[in-house]
Amino acid sequence: MRTKLDCIMIVDNSMSDNFLHERMMQRMGCANHVAVMRTGHGAIDYLSSADKKGCLPPQLILLNLEMPGMNGWEFIEAYEKLHQYDKSAEIVVMFNTLDGTEQELAGKPHVKDYIIKPLTEQSLQGLLELHFADKAVK
Numbered sequence: 001m002r003t004k005l006d007c008i009m010i011v012d013n014s015m016s017d018n019f020l021h022e023r024m025m026q027r028m029g030c031a032n033h034v035a036v037m038r039t040g041h042g043a044i045d046y047l048s049s050a051d052k053k054g055c056l057p058p059q060l061i062l063l064n065l066e067m068p069g070m071n072g073w074e075f076i077e078a079y080e081k082l083h084q085y086d087k088s089a090e091i092v093v094m095f096n097t098l099d100g101t102e103q104e105l106a107g108k109p110h111v112k113d114y115i116i117k118p119l120t121e122q123s124l125q126g127l128l129e130l131h132f133a134d135k136a137v138k
Contacts, residue, residue, distance in 0.1 A: 002028075002029070002030070002125075002128075003030060003125070003128035003132050003133070004030055004031065004032070005030065005031045005032070005058075005059045005060055005128070005132060006031070006032050006033065006056050006059060007031060007032065007033045007034070007055075007056035007057065007059060008030070008031040008033075008034050008035070008058055008059070008060045008062065009036075009037060009046070009047075009058035009060070009062070009089065010022065010034065010035070010036045010037065010061075010062045011037045011039075011040060011061060011062065011063045011064060011067075011072070011075060012036075012037075012038070012062070012067070012094065013038050013064065013067040013068060014064070017064075018036045018038070020118065020119075021062070021118070022036055024119065024120075024121060024124070025124070028124065028125070030125070030128060032056070033056050035055070035056075035058060039069050039070060040067060040069065040071065040072065040074060040075035041069060041070050043061070043075060044070075044078045044079065047079070047082060047089075048082060057088055057089065058089045059088070059089055059090065059132065060090055060092065060127070060128075060131070060132070061079075061089045061090070061091045061092070062092050063075060063076070063091055063093050064093075065094075065095065066096065072093060076091065076108055076110070076111065079091070079110060080108075089110070090110065090112040090131055090132075091110050091111045091112060092111075092112060092113045092114060092127055092131075093105060093113075093114040093115075094114070094115055094116075094117045095115070095116055095117065096116070096117055112131055113127060113131065115127065
């Protein structure tokens with residue numbers, strides 16, 4: 001059995017990482033829709049208006065902490081202020097390297113895990129099995 005979500009959101013300013021991660025997810029068939037946002041502000045706007053526009057709310061948000069404009073920490077703060085309907089996703093933070101920053105995530109209720117970039121099929125499948133076992137399809 002494999003896990004398949006309705007929507008996964010990638011929030012990362014790296015066009016090359018986004019391209020590779022989105023293609024990998026399409027190849028894996030792990031989501032009906034992949035929403036790619038290059039800015040934290042764009043992601044918050046998407047989440048705030050998803051139900052009004054008929055967009056699928058993401059079940060999983062893969063978030064890069066190191067972004068210009070609104071960084072990942074600021075995104076998490078803004079996410080926590082959204083209405084309950086808009087924040088039903090689980091957030092997984094993507095690090096370029098582990099530098100002790102991951103310990104600061106412990107107090108963030110919506111942050112469920114972290115991984116090292118680049119995302120691989122194995123690491124994504126592991127996240128899906130760990131956090132979304134109830135979404136497995138045959």
